[in-house]
C-alpha cells in the first residue's frame with residue numbers, strides 16, 4: 587500500500603520573525619458528543635456536520651506545537667506528547683524539529699499554554715530535559731492549580747500525577763507568568779482560563795502585525811468555533827472555558843488577528859470570520875507567503 591503523504595511542518599515569515607508549526611501527531615476519535623457540542627441533540631449535530639462537509643460520528647484531533655524564531659531567539663510553545671504514548675500516533679515534535687534544521691539544545695525558551703499531556707509530554711525525553719538549555723515559562727495560576735490539586739477535576743487525576751512526576755521536580759527552572767506579561771521582546775502572555783484552570787495564550791507583535799497562539803481556547807474548528815457556547819468535555823472549567831472562547835473569538839474577529847490553534851487542522855494557522863451571530867475558522871493560505 588502506498589504511504590499517505592501529508593505535511594507535518596509549516597514554516598513561514600511573520601515580518602522579520604519566523605514561525606514554524608509541527609504536527610506532533612493525530613488521533614481519530616469516533617464520537618462527536620462527548621467531547622464537543624454537549625448541549626446539542628444528535629439531530630443538531632448531524633445538521634452542523636452536514637453543513638460543514640464533515641462527519642457527524644468521527645473527528646481527527648491533531649496536535650500542533652509552535653516554534654517562534656524571534657531575531658535568533660528560539661521560543662517553543664508546548665512540547666507535544668513526547669514519549670507518553672508508545673503507539674506511533676504522536677510524539678513526533680523532536681524528530682520534526684531536527685528534520686527542519688533545529689537542535690533541541692538550541693531552544694532558548696519553552697513556553698507552556700497549560701499542563702495537559704499533549705502539551706507537556708515532550709518536556710522530558712529518556713528521563714532528562716528534552717530542551718536542556720531552555721528557560722521555562724508557564725502561567726502562575728496554571729502552575730499553582732496543578733501543584734495544589736485542589737480544584738483539579740477528578741477526570742484529570744492521572745494528568746495531575748503526570749504534572750507531579752514531570753514538571754514539579756523542575757519547578758525552580760520556571761518563570762511564572764502573569765496576564766499581560768512580556769516574556770521576550772514582542773511576545774506577551776494573556777490569560778485564557780477555562781480549558782485548564784490557568785490556561786494561557788500568547789500574542790506575538792511584530793510591527794503592525796499580530797498573531798495569537800491561542801493554545802486550546804477552541805479545540806474543534808467547526809463544533810467549538812461555530813458553537814462556542816457549547817460545553818466541551820476536554821475543558822476543566824466548562825463555564826469559564828465558554829466565556830473565554832466567546833471573548834477570544836470576538837477579539838480575534840474584531841482585531842482581525844491571525845491565529846495558531848494547537849488543535850486546529852494542521853498547519854493550524856487561520857483567521858476567524860464572523861458570520862451572522864457566530865464564527866467560522868478560515869485557514870490562512872497564501873497570506874502567509876506574501
Ligand SMILES: [Zn+2]
Pocket residue numbers: 702704705802848849
Ligand atoms: Zn490540547
